[in-house]
Amino acid sequence: MHANGTNIEGEMAEVSAAVEACCERLHEMGVERIFCTMHFSTRTDKPQTMADKLARLA
Known part of the structure; x- marks a missing residue:
């Protein structure tokens, strides 16, 4: 899995x-x-990070 460009995570x-x-x-x-x-x-239903998404694939 990889980004198509640059991912920035935050508020x-x-x-x-x-x-x-x-x-x-x-x-x-x-x-x-x-x-x-x-x-x-x-x-808004739950907190989720990019790391969470990748962990679900493992």
Whole structure:
């Protein structure tokens, strides 16, 4: 199992802030254009991490 891209796990506000900080830093370094595609998966019925999902496959 692997991600199609980069997975970031955490609270939505923190994840969004991390992505924004990365984009800001890249622009500071001279990158003129950045293209980001993000998908969010949230659930409220139980806590679940990426590690939990992988453990179920083992």
